[in-house]
Amino acid sequence: xxxxxxxxxxxxxxxxxxxxxxxxxxxxxxxxxxxxxxxxxxxxxxxxxxxxxxxxxxxxxxxxxxxxxxxxxxxxxxxxxxxxxxxxxxxxxxxxxxxxxxxxxxxxxxxxxxxxxxxxxxxxxxxxxxxxxxxxxxxxxxxxxxxxxxxxxxxxxxxxxxxxxxxxxxxxxxxxxxxxxxxxxxxxxxxxxxxxxxxxxxxxxxxxxxxxxxxxxxxxxxxxxxxxxxxxxxxxxxxxxxxxxxxxxxxxxxxxxxxxxxxxxxxxxxxxxxxxxxxxxxxxxxxxxxxxxxxxxxxxxxxxxxxxxxxxxxxxxxxxxxxxxxxxxxxxxxxxxxxxxxxxxxxxxxxxxxxxxxxxxxxxxxxxxxxx
Amino acid sequence: xxxxxxxxxxxxxxxxxxxxxxxxxxxxxxxxxxxxxxxxxxxxxxxxxxxxxxxxxxxxxxxxxxxxxxxxxxxxxxxxxxxxxxxxxxxxxxxxxxxxxxxxxxxxxxxxxxxxxxxxxxxxxxxxxxxxxxxxxxxxxxxxxxxxxxxxxxxxxxxxxxxxxxxxxxxxxxxxxxxxxxxxxxxxxxxxxxxxxxxxxxxxxxxxxxxxxxxxxxxxxxxxxxxxxxxxxxxxxxxxxxxxxxxxxxxxxxxxxxxxxxxxxxxxxxxxxxxxxxxxxxxxxxxxxxxxxxxxxxxxxxxxxxxxxxxxxxxxxxxxxxxxxxxxxxxxxxxxxxxxxxxxxxxxxxxxxxxxxxxxxxxxxxxxxxxxxxxxxxxxxxxxxxxxxxxxxxxxxxxxxxxxxxxxxxxxxxxxxxxxxxxxxxxxx
Numbered sequence: 176x177x178x179x180x181x182x183x184x185x186x187x188x189x190x191x192x193x194x195x196x197x198x199x200x201x202x203x204x205x206x207x208x209x210x211x212x213x214x215x216x217x218x219x220x221x222x223x224x225x226x227x228x229x230x231x232x233x234x235x236x237x238x239x240x241x242x243x244x245x246x247x248x249x250x251x252x253x254x255x256x257x258x259x260x261x262x263x264x265x266x267x268x269x270x271x272x273x274x275x276x277x278x279x280x281x282x283x284x285x286x287x288x289x290x291x292x293x294x295x296x297x298x299x300x301x302x303x304x305x306x307x308x309x310x311x312x313x314x315x316x317x318x319x320x321x322x323x324x325x326x327x328x329x330x331x332x333x334x335x336x337x338x339x340x341x342x343x344x345x346x347x348x349x350x351x352x353x354x355x356x357x358x359x360x361x362x363x364x365x366x367x368x369x370x371x372x373x374x375x376x377x378x379x380x381x382x383x384x385x386x387x388x389x390x391x392x393x394x395x396x397x398x399x400x401x402x403x404x405x406x407x408x409x410x411x412x413x414x415x416x417x418x419x420x421x422x423x424x425x426x427x428x429x430x431x432x433x434x435x436x437x438x439x440x441x442x443x444x445x446x447x448x449x450x451x452x453x454x455x456x457x458x459x460x461x462x463x464x465x466x467x468x469x470x471x472x473x474x475x476x477x478x479x480x481x482x483x484x485x486x487x488x489x490x491x492x493x494x495x496x497x498x499x500x501x502x503x504x505x506x507x508x509x510x511x512x513x514x515x516x517x518x519x520x521x522x523x524x525x526x527x528x529x530x531x532x533x534x535x536x537x538x539x540x541x542x543x544x545x546x547x
Numbered sequence: 548x549x550x551x552x553x554x555x556x557x558x559x560x561x562x563x564x565x566x567x568x569x570x571x572x573x574x575x576x577x578x579x580x581x582x583x584x585x586x587x588x589x590x591x592x593x594x595x596x597x598x599x600x601x602x603x604x605x606x607x608x609x610x611x612x613x614x615x616x617x618x619x620x621x622x623x624x625x626x627x628x629x630x631x632x633x634x635x636x637x638x639x640x641x642x643x644x645x646x647x648x649x650x651x652x653x654x655x656x657x658x659x660x661x662x663x664x665x666x667x668x669x670x671x672x673x674x675x676x677x678x679x680x681x682x683x684x685x686x687x688x689x690x691x692x693x694x695x696x697x698x699x700x701x702x703x704x705x706x707x708x709x710x711x712x713x714x715x716x717x718x719x720x721x722x723x724x725x726x727x728x729x730x731x732x733x734x735x736x737x738x739x740x741x742x743x744x745x746x747x748x749x750x751x752x753x754x755x756x757x758x759x760x761x762x763x764x765x766x767x768x769x770x771x772x773x774x775x776x777x778x779x780x781x782x783x784x785x786x787x788x789x790x791x792x793x794x795x796x797x798x799x800x801x802x803x804x805x806x807x808x809x810x811x812x813x814x815x816x817x818x819x820x821x822x823x824x825x826x827x828x829x830x831x832x833x834x835x836x837x838x839x840x841x842x843x844x845x846x847x848x849x850x851x852x853x854x855x856x857x858x859x860x861x862x863x864x865x866x867x868x869x870x871x872x873x874x875x876x877x878x879x880x881x882x883x884x885x886x887x888x889x890x891x892x893x894x895x896x897x898x899x900x901x902x903x904x905x906x907x908x909x910x911x912x913x914x915x916x917x918x919x920x921x922x923x924x925x926x927x928x929x930x931x932x933x934x935x936x937x938x939x940x941x942x943x944x945x946x947x948x949x950x951x952x953x954x955x956x957x958x959x960x961x962x963x964x965x966x967x968x969x970x971x972x973x974x975x976x
Contacts, residue, residue, distance in 0.1 A: 363673075
């Protein structure tokens with residue numbers, strides 16, 4: 176029976192969760208699950224995993240746009256049907272992985288992938304994203320679907336990936352470089368531990384829609400949402416209940432707007448990009464690290480965000496030429512010292528980069544050890 | 548030619564990286580989606596944002612399916628007359644299968660469903676891990692949900708102040724380093740906590756993420772309120788012949804990850820022994836020795852020589868709590884709380900931990916306070932008390948440097964009640 180709008184609760188099924196993952200394994204994965212012995216990257220974008228049984232699975236990794244049409248997904252299915260017995264997987268970083276169970280199946284698959292282009296000429300399925308490379312940028316919605324962004328997401332990612340495309344398909348960097356983008360401080364994309372983070376920030380305090388705010392919002396919630404206590408109750412000349420913002424105390428986090436839509440803060444010139452570097456997730460060699468703000472603001476430059484692309488490329492290039500093998504960006508910067516990081520990258524050091532929030536003191540230098 | 552002129556977006560069709568603009572255009576031209584004009588109008592509103600340099604999506608809107616408080620994000624365009632195809636453009640989060648393997652049959656079923664009721668546009672996948680159906684109208688939400696549950700045996704994911712859709716790394720399916728079954732743990736806990744996932748009852752969001760080893764491919768330590776990260780207790784397994792093969796150049800180090808640049812001959816002392824953060828390794832020219840008791844399992848040597856070194860066999864997970872992005876008190880990484888637990892299905896020990904944490908956080912947490920912030924506000928000591936755990940030096944990087952200890956009365960001999968008269972009997976005023 177199809178859905179009956181007049182009786183929406185009829186035959187209702189709830190709380191059944193996701194499909195069981197084992198339904199979707201290619202046979203070679205099903206057979207060798209938990210019995211893999213080692214892996215190798217045989218060329219950029221191509222992995223082989225070898226099992227105790229001697230079985231091999233070859234994975235061809237391709238970059239994907241997180242925003243994907245069903246026409247495109249159907250094309251992915253067509254490729255997987257043709258080469259991969261009807262199975263595939265996606266990675267955490269929005270890459271697509273096509274898997275085959277024998278080496279001779281790899282080349283026809285790769286040739287097929289390489290030949291597919293979008294009407295505008297871009298690659299549908301660029302191969303890469305393995306080893307010491309820049310893999311796909313994880314990102315948020317931006318102007319395509321979100322109400323709080325300071326910047327676009329998909330367009331900035333497209334522009335940056337075009338700019339550093341060679342390093343997606345090659346493995347010539349000292350270590351892997353994880354680039355992430357979040358279009359506001361809410362960080363749906365959690366970019367606070369990325370080698371290079373592109374973050375949308377605001378620089379103008381919220382405007383208060385005095386006429387509507389008391390009708391649209393719970394005022395105490397908006398007041399409580401402010402981490403610096405910059406918001407207090409007020410009344411308009413007409414006697415309407417409203418809020419007043421102490422602009423000096425606003426750090427532009429946008430948390431009030433999340434609670435109350437009558438306090439918009441995005442702005443054509445006020446909002447833009449901040450660049451953070453040196454974060455990592457992995458426990459390899461050094462501990463996980465937060466990313467640090469190195470460029471406080473770059474204006475929004477649609478459609479190609481030239482200054483942002485240039486900034487990312489510059490950091491990547493200087494890092495690639497100066498870091499030691501295995502060194503992540505944050506480990507490199509810590510070894511050479513941040514004073515050298517700014518010197519080598521030519522990025523100006525301004526007062527915006529000195530912390531003045533909760534744990535500020537822990538980031539200042541309590542030592543006479545520094546470099547001239 | 549599309550419905551709207553999009554000269555700025557057209558610039559994003561150029562260049563080698565896949566163009567989402569070309570893809571949306573392809574859907575607009577060829578697609579048979581129910582919301583026929585959605586792809587065109589989405590490009591239109593995007594172009595307007597590119598011109599105005601601000602978003603044109605309105606704040607929130609409470610929509611959903613009956614009985615659930617999560618899984619659907621309301622979204623409305625602030626220029627509905629110009630772009631009627633996306634005037635109502637709600638997102639549906641669809642709970643992905645653990646580790647994101649798919650059959651083409653299932654993917655096509657999802658596509659057909661979304662063609663029938665939506666914009667034909669998706670995210671594969673959203674940041675938390677869900678399959679995202681991007682854009683439909685309010686009256687289609689129940690239809691999508693009905694057909695999805697009845698025909699696809701598939702449920703929605705989480706949103707709002709509830710358990711967010713858990714996610715995991717590829718795990719045992721295709722990785723030799725997985726120290727426990729991340730997929731099974733992810734699936735089992737997702738199923739166990741369906742009520743918490745669909746019906747918001749928490750102060751704010753709560754995330755589980757399951758990494759199979761300390762490499763951390765799903766970023767559990769940075770993104771999850773409860774981070775479950777695989778580890779092992781016994782010795783790293785060494786194949787000395789394979790070590791020699793790496794030294795002799797017969798096997799490429801790091802699985803070939805650095806093949807794009809000539810870094811010179813592999814030097815096991817420089818590249819492995821000296822980079823070991825604890826200095827617990829040595830190489831005498833023929834044998835690699837590891838003092839496993841001193842090893843902190845950073846994974847570097849295993850990553851460099853995957854054919855020679857493997858994790859031990861007494862495996863399980865470390866549990867860390869409290870990671871979050873900066874809103875509000877600043878970003879936090881998870882803090883090590885339980886150095887090691889066994890991870891066997893059905894993961895009862897893990898569930899007991901979850902229940903204790905939630906009881907406390909739901910009682911004490913303020914509106915929009917993440918667990919990590921509550922622990923900071925109430926103290927790690929309080930958290931340990933709630934979790935019924937004994938303090939352990941592994942939980943801290945170093946002991947406190949200030950002496951401001953909140954002694955408890957029962958810890959102090961004789962308690963705190965004293966008589967000032969006794970004091971005055973010995974000390975003049």
